[in-house]
Amino acid sequence: MKLVMEPQMKSRAVLRSLPFAVMAAVALVDLLAGPTLGFLPLLTLGPTFASVSGSVRRTAAVGAIALAICIPLAYYNGSLLKWQNNLTIATIVGVTAASMLASHLRLRRERELANIRLVAEAAQRVLLRPVPRKAGDLRVALSYTSAAAEAQIGGDLYEVVTTPNGVRLLIGDVQGKGLEAVETAAWVLGAFREAAYDETDLCGVNDRLETSLARHLDEETFVTVILAEVHDGEISLLNCGHPPPILLRRDGRIFPIEPQENRLPLGLASLGSAQPKQQQISFEDGDQILFYTDGVIEARDAAGNFYPLAERVHLLVANDPQNALDELRADLLSHIGGPLLDDAAMLLLRRKQA
Template sequence: MESQTILRSLPFAVMGAVAVLDLLAGPRLGFLSLLTLGPAFASVSGGVRYTAAVGGIALAICLPLSVYDHLLGRQQNMITFFTIAGVTAASMLASRLRNRRERELANVRLVAEAAQRVLLRPVPRRAGDLRIALSYTSAAADAQIGGDLYEVVTTPRGVRLLVGDVQGKGLDAVETAAWVLGAFREAAYDEAELADVGERLETSLSRHLGGEKFVTAVLAEVHDDEISLLNFGHPSPLVLGGDGSVHPAEPQEEAPPLGLVSLGSPRPKPYKIWFAEGDQILFYTDGVIEARDARGRFYPLEERAALLRAGEPQAALDCLRADLLAHVGGPLPDDAAMLLLRRQRS
């Protein structure tokens, strides 16, 4: 709001400065043509009428100054009047085009927000004895969705979740993310075993993806005092034990991403880890651990994991996200999603 106020007042400040300079210098230096800066600056922040009004004020200022400088009626002075009028007309056109593009951008943002609500629905903050927090940062400017994906569903067999990362960027990645999420939401309710959910995702993606495209993903199913994981080439979740320990939940054998399993590669095998009262597990995409600072150093997630132990889960995860952005010192080069589960029965 403050910057908008400054922009709105800038044309008048510039024209006032030009008038003062012309009064002090007289007709020798010829500052009157600089009054065109008024309507030019007005087109940056104002509408067509506002720009026209500023152009009219510029002409109104030019008239008495021309009399003061003994230039009124001379050819040079007439050229100055026409120049101000011409720049005002061009600025009005620029203002109209800018306003139209802003309306188009606003409509695109509304569509993007609607797409986000469909693709990346708000996850439940509580599910039984679980407390859930989420952070999603898109690398695309002014975008809220990208190639990273997540979902948490409560099924008759317990809480199941998915965190994944689509190869590539742009609309193709968003389309693939939508395909994966749709397949997971159905399979999570239909299939009895977590491995069967993974098979459904692979089957679905093998029909959708072409060439060597793939999706890294980790699926999870929460049980009493443990959690089952199924890792398709995704960064291993980070476990924060209630005793203060921090370690990645790595699978016994590496497996290929979704979309490549059907090419004959070995299927991933579900594995279980301890997940009791006070424990936490952080799911994340590679945009987190591959974020670099100005010296090229990767973000030390395990070292900064202590930030997740203080306060409520969402506040703690927001603190970790702020630390990640501070490490990079600017926009993230890749999408970054983080989903935190905390087992907290009370």
């Protein structure tokens, strides 16, 4: 989190000092240019920039400083009582008043967005229960990083349950953002938590999820998910339009598990998607598998480069899976050098070594 906060603090410091830097530059240029050229109207840039990040009082104070600079410079230029300077003073006063109003409206909107985000985050915390650190003979780790884009909480979802048929999990991403996405995630997770215990295979779980979504969602909403089941040295996967998980073998081999067939996301069954088929992969002692949402692989650095997850999963070497995943998350935040624009969830399963 420190890697994310430092650029934000630097940006705020620059914005706070910008009005004073601009007014100082205008005063210096006006002194050097002499009375023949009038740069004093540019002092209005001070309160204008102050309204971008400052409070109403701060904006008013910057406007007062602009006037305090304007009057002595006008006297120095010999234009103190002339109509041009009176117009400049009136302009500074008018721009300061408008900037104060803009600052007030900005702060009110920020408070509203903060309140909406708190509600959405509270709903999301209730919805997304902590995953167990151990499930059967698996060790489980989770990383969830919420986006910092206004109040646009995403619809990432995950769950791990131990059933008579083995350890079953779900990870997914709801199309859209905000409280509507959280509501959709609630429907999916509620259906999964019931179906995971009742159905004999993942195809049955998938059918239950489709049925639940068909009751509650419109035709334009969909959810990408991966359903997985671990048992007897294998992992079964059913991928519905979600980014492929990455398998890390005990011997160091790494490869993504691409689906054998293209399967539409949940909620789009009316478009004629074929009956899904489970994909079975060996999953032995010491093997790991990383599930993630698209907020991870779509995270960009300052140059616009996507995060190269496949090239960075070699970081998952710590003895404790949670420490390993925390290191990968730190690398992700270091790559982007700022706040995430979309929620990013990662779920790591490691089979215990005998």
